[in-house]
Each structure stands twice: as C-alpha cells, then as structure tokens.
Amino acid sequence: MYVTIPKEHAETTPAVPLESACVKCPEARLKAGSYVYFEGDPVVWLYQITTGVLRLTRLLEDGRRQVIAFGYPGDVVGFPSGGLHHTDCEVLVDARLQPYRRSALENGEGDPKLHQELLQAALREISAMQDHFMMLGQKSALEKVASFLCILSDRVGQDVAGHRQVDLPMSRADIADFLGLTTETISRTFTQLRKSETIAIDNIHTIIILRPKALLALSLGDRGR
Structure with missing residues (x-):
C-alpha cells in the first residue's frame, strides 16, 4: 500500500546515507523516526521492506503535507x-530493509530475475498510485476510510477471537493526509463506523472489524447494508 541507512546497521543514529555505508547491500535495520531518504536525494538504492512500516510524504507548495503511501513488508520503495x-x-515502525542498487532495475545488471521482479514492483506502484488518485477524487469521506481499512485488513489484518484486527501504526493525521481529509473528519468517520457497529476501536492504534461485508459495501459506496 502504499513507504540513509546507519553504518553497520547502527540503530541509534537516525540518518546516515546508505550510499556511503553499504557496498554489498546487506539488510539494514532502522528505528522508528529515522529516515531512509529525503525528497530530492539522488536515487542510488531501492529498498524492499522485510519488516516494519514506512511513510512516504511530500510537502506541497503551500506547506501542506501529502502522505503519498505507507510501505509494508513486501513493498519496494525508492x-x-x-x-x-x-x-x-x-x-513508522522499526524496520528491516533489503537494499538493491538502482542499476538492477534499469539494466538488469548481474541478475535478470531481480530486474524483472523490481520492474513488476514498479508497475504495481504505478497501479496503486492510480487507484489512490481515483479514491482521492471520487469517494466520500466514509468511502475513503472504509476503503483504507479494507485494504489494510486484506494486507496486514489478523484474525483474533473471530474478528479481523487491524493495527494502525500511523496517526489520525497521517491517515487524513493520505486520504485528503482533515483529522477531525477522520475521527468523526471512525466514530460513525463504531456507532454503527461496523468496527470496534480497541485503542487508538487497533481497529477490530466486526462486520467486514458491511465495511466492504461502504467502501464501494453501498450504504444500504
């Protein structure tokens, strides 16, 4: 769905460029709050997420922030x-990343299979971005939040005590900036879903989906269920 590696995998220094620290591309470990790269940095490495969660953001010209994507295990970012x-x-969540040189995507240098896998990952990112743009432009606030929860449920949800549980490591403000809404609208929509008993809110970072079919119907614009 759319998500500087410390030398020797140091977990205390937040931003040391991997370009200067990694030659053989070993897996890297990063603590929450550290940055993998910044907008405008030259791309030397791509990163496949092994564990953890990343957040990809841009600042608009007027200073507002747009969350472009959340990176989960299996995603390739960069x-x-x-x-x-x-x-x-x-x-966002302590992460392990597998770096690959950019050249592996562009010319298949040394590993044609890796080149093909990275190319497919790039195409999936393009498709996901197109879906995201459509959601931002065409869906209501309720449909956006329901869609967001359905995607996360399919991607990283866990079955607990007969219901689907979804962890939300991101803040309500992050979700708002991802869906093109205000934080207040996100909070009101979660409350609406809770009062309709479509979801339960275990804590601010844990959602329990009580009626998955109803949530899916809401994501598709069907409020009659």
Missing part, C-alpha cells in the same frame, strides 16, 4: 523520478 527521490521516506 523508485526514481528523473533520477531523484520524489518523497521523504520515514520509518
């Missing part, structure tokens, strides 16, 4: 735009 990173990439 694809170039004109040779540069087009977002900041911050670690």
